[in-house]
Amino acid sequence: MASRQEEGGSGDDGGSRHGRVTALDPAGPTSKHPLRKLPLLFPRLLFFCYYPPFVACSAIYPPSCIPLITTRAESSVSATPKPVTPPLSPRSFCGTVSGASVAGSRPHGSIQGGASGGGGLLRALHLWVAIRSFLSAQLDTWIPALEMLVLLSGFVDVSWLCFCRFKMPENSIPKDAAYQIINDELMLDGNPRLNLASFVTTWMEPECDKLVMAGINKNYVDMDEYPVTTELQNRCVNMIAHLFNAPIGEEETAVGVGTVGSSEAIMLAGLAFKRKWQNKRKAEGKPYDKPNIVTGANVQVCWEKFARYFEVELKEVKLREGYYVMDPVKAVELVDENTICVAAILGSTLTGEFEDVKLLNELLTEKNKETGWDTPIHVDAASGGFIAPFIYPDLEWDFRLPLVRSINVSGHKYGLVYAGVGWVVWKSKEDLPDELIFHINYLGSDQPTFTLNFSKGASQIIAQYYQFIRLGFEGYKNIMENCAENAKALKEGIEKTGRFNILSKDVGVPLVAFSLKDSSKHTVFEISDSLRKFGWIVPAYTMPADAQHVAVLRVVVREDFNRSLAERLVSDIGKVLAELDTLPSRILAAEEDANGAVTKKDPMEQHREIAAYWRRLVERKRTSGVC
Incomplete structure (x- = not known):
């Protein structure tokens, strides 16, 4: 990693592998x-x-x-x-x-x-x-x-x-x-480096940027015209399949495809499950018009899109306070003969937590034996697929589990590539029905294709291959460990304020999700808005059903978020809290007397209280030298 930091710039920025960003200085005789x-x-x-x-x-x-x-x-x-x-x-x-x-x-x-x-x-x-x-x-x-x-x-x-x-x-x-x-x-857009809402990569090495620009005018689908680019995609699929412990030989070709992101990858995996289930039901002479899929309520919106677009019933396992991922026991209870698959998430968007895929596999295996069904599992590893293999190698969530038949992962998240690339890999050829694969020849040769879109740039495929051979297993491991350490430092800094509850787990995607202990004075939404003036983009949101009453802030720790930025963010959060504590944003519209009776204040009384509060606030700031 040392050489990587030297090539990227100075390594004195708390774990970042970038050079410093220097501001323009209009020096000269007329600089004033x-x-x-x-x-x-x-x-x-x-x-x-x-x-x-x-x-x-x-x-x-x-x-x-x-x-x-x-x-x-x-x-x-x-x-x-x-x-x-x-x-x-x-x-x-x-x-x-x-x-x-x-x-x-x-x-x-x-x-x-x-x-x-x-x-x-x-x-x-x-x-x-x-x-x-x-x-x-x-x-x-x-x-x-x-x-x-x-x-x-x-x-x-x-x-x-x-x-x-x-x-x-x-x-x-x-x-x-x-x-x-x-x-x-x-210029009015936010700074991507300070966008802590996104999991998407915002920095790559200059050499990779050059390759991106060199391939920006190549249409990936022209396989006959750009055979090397096609070969690079196939190599990436093979590397990912081996990373996820697919049962293939050393020189055996894996079954998978590059996509524009995990959303397309999930659509393709869902279509494969639906078609395979329909074929089996037809062969058995049973109805095949009411497929369903079981997920947690914490799934990304692309699962809801798949269910609506392709007419599949979505069965969601509701969340509860303190447990913000899918409960495997409740998920298996929802499975019936029309269930095409159960979707587990390796890295929840809400809290970064890994769902227990191994327990889900065990419970579902028992139910399949009892009923004679063959309900499979898909793992949505959009965020965690490039994290778990490197820093949690003993965690069983991938193709080592018998019922896991397909896995998707986002190359543009912790795969360390700019937005626009995802991957889906199947365990074997039997898991991808042949009738879903199209063969075209109007680009010069027979080309098999299984995608929802057609034309797309080749740059992200090239960039993904660059990151694989540039970093290797060791490089990815070092970067993910560094992200986890920075997330831990940020978590400790937020805990020291004494104002927040940490909802994210230590094992999972390197992010920090936290909620206010006391929301009577201000809300997480006000904190999110106030952090904007410091340049930070920190999302605030409510949890899905049945935990809608829980509102949280979330900070995603990416490769370019170093220790010094974490310390600065904690400092700015403290400043925001101190400022919000002085604002009359929570003056009550009612008051309770000694007997417990609640009396509503009239509008004029409320206005007088607000005006008096603001006068005291301005006077205090004036005397302390703030104004």
Whole structure:
């Protein structure tokens, strides 16, 4: 792991294997000038300030002048002169150069607007792109000019900046402008690294990022055109099958497929169970129109989608306070002759807890012997499938159990790949009915396919194979142990506040789920909202039936969540609690007298209490130097 930290950056960040993220520092003689910070703090304001003056100036510079200006701008930042006409682009575009139409190029100053005044506008945009190249190197001399641009912008019509939200714009704009517009809006998204609600991977090594970009234009389904990519997927399936102890030989091919995530994987596994059950019922001459599936109420929504989309009754084992996973005893009680499978979860979304698959297997085996049924088990290991084999190797939950016939796992969770890849593996070929597999030849050769979608990118498949061979068993083990240690440190910090009950277990997915001991002053939802101002995205939610009265917060500890971030989060939670304790958010609308009689307060009395509370609060902050 040491070498991995060295390659990724400094290893002094509490277990992270990343380099430091340094903030931009506008150093220089004009760093104190307010306009110097505009590109960093107010990019959209700068956007409004730069464009309108050049719209006004577009009448001064005719189209024939813009190639010359652009060429001079380019030569000012590069010693090598560049041709006025750019090379052909893979994206076809028709421009007009001196009255001639040229396909496949975007010549400078040649984009014509379709509406009145559009040509002048677009010439101005091109002119702005050319002149903007001076700004980074010669900002000191441009400060007075920028101040003038701010003044001029008040006299120019900027209504063209109101881009359509529902219709495609009629005219084109420069690529730099399009990038800046979208980039500015995306700045309002949350920080993925601080999104503690998601199990999905938010960081990979730069080398893996390069492979992702190299394969981003490959369509995975074109197996004949991209045979190596197909081979990489097959290798991943074999590695996962061996990891889950599938009964296959060293060089025997496993039965499985890559998907866009565990949701698709679960749909495919469910369809296989349904078809196999229907075939058996037909052969026995029994009704096959009322299949059902048994799960816990804590399952992910994709199980509900499967049941609704494919007309399967969903039998849910209700939860109870203190027990937030499926009870194997109650699950087996719900099984009948129409049950196509029982779904167990290795890593509950709510608390991260592993369900007892071994006990479920034993109880279901007994019932199958008593009834003559053959009800199987599917394990939803979306979160825990890449955790249990590495840090809980003695835990029996996989193909070592006789009734476990298929397992799904998310590569984009603890498989350490960006969003968009999942896997489903079957124990043997007999568990996947042949009639569900399609064979196509219109891509050049016979290709078997068993997916819900067709076209998809090859990047995530490539990235998954990179992580497997890059990390190996040892690397995954080290990362999962590190995540577990960071989750333990976070749990201890939250416990020290004395305000929360910890609901998550030590054995399970590395996350911390916790609820307030006392919700009379504030709720977990208020804490979640208040943490947003520190940048943290921490979800608050209520438990499913029959534990809806329990509301919790959850922090998912991923690979890029290090010890220092855990300590910072605990500190920020303490600040939020201290602030909420001072707010009059729980002034009661009724009061109880000495005899126990409850009297409702009138609205004016409630308003007076709130006003008095706020006056005391403001006065206390003023005297303590807060305000």
